[in-house]
Amino acid sequence: MGADTKIKICGLTTPEAVAAVNEIRADMAGLVFFPKSPRNVSISDACALAGGLASSVQSVALVVDAPDHELDEIIGGVAPNMLQLHGAETPERVAQVKARTGLPVMKALAIAEADDLTAARAYEKVADWLLFDAKPPKSLANALPGGNGLVFDWTLLTGFESACPWMLSGGLDADNVAEAARISGARAVDVSSGVESEPGLKDPDRIRAFAAAARS
Numbered sequence: 001m002g003a004d005t006k007i008k009i010c011g012l013t014t015p016e017a018v019a020a021v022n023e024i025r026a027d028m029a030g031l032v033f034f035p036k037s038p039r040n041v042s043i044s045d046a047c048a049l050a051g052g053l054a055s056s057v058q059s060v061a062l063v064v065d066a067p068d069h070e071l072d073e074i075i076g077g078v079a080p081n082m083l084q085l086h087g088a089e090t091p092e093r094v095a096q097v098k099a100r101t102g103l104p105v106m107k108a109l110a111i112a113e114a115d116d117l118t119a120a121r122a123y124e125k126v127a128d129w130l131l132f133d134a135k136p137p138k139s140l141a142n143a144l145p146g147g148n149g150l151v152f153d154w155t156l157l158t159g160f161e162s163a164c165p166w167m168l169s170g171g172l173d174a175d176n177v178a179e180a181a182r183i184s185g186a187r188a189v190d191v192s193s194g195v196e197s198e199p200g201l202k203d204p205d206r207i208r209a210f211a212a213a214a215r216s
């Protein structure tokens with residue numbers, strides 16, 4: 001952890017959230033294109049939100065097993081800097097998306113045990129970033145593929161190195177991000193529900209507190 005920790009704030013839905021992301025000089029800002037999510041945004045709203053981001057903040061379009069025509073609509077309407085694939089996309093699909101769109105790809109992977117990290121090795125040479133999130137338990141009714149505010153065992157990542165950079169996510173907030181980064185060794189962190197006042201509504205004060213803790 002420290003001043004150079006990279007920060008991604010995911011699931012922006014309001015201009016106030018965009019302003020807070022600019023104020024804290026986040027590295028990346030995520031826009032969710034997944035209708036079941038409380039953070040889902042339309043192409044036109046996403047275009048307006050992305051247009052308000054400072055040039056230093058990379059816009060990341062989050063999709064879940066999106067077919068090519070959906071990716072084309074998002075890219076045509078929003079022109080994101082990066083794609084976040086948060087479904088069950090295979091390494092081959094990641095490579096195909098990268099080649100077809102010309103955009104860098106962050107592949108999200110659900111982690112619950114050491115074997116899940118072994119499986120992540122198949123992506124490290126095709127993705128530009130890996131993002132490790134908690135695996136939603138089957139018992140959690142209406143669980144989303146991500147954005148559930150659940151943590152996983154950060155010690156699984158202790159000493160983890162990969163061919164591409166990786167980011168820690170899953171249930172992070174201002175109170176736990178420093179410890180999570182210390183234990184996991186993460187140099188980049190991602191948050192969604194942990195900086196919200198209600199599902200889908202980012203809280204600028206919580207965004208500021210998260211950034212201060214992540215850089216402490």
Ligand SMILES: O=C(O)c1ccccc1N[C@@H]1O[C@H](COP(=O)(O)O)[C@@H](O)[C@H]1O
Nearest residue numbers: 010037146147149169170171191192193
């Ligand atoms: O945020 C969502 O609604 C979402 C929906 C579908 C897939 C991923 C989603 N969010 C991502 O989930 C992780 C963890 O979020 P949280 O901090 O635990 O709430 C994060 O990477 C978001 O980008």
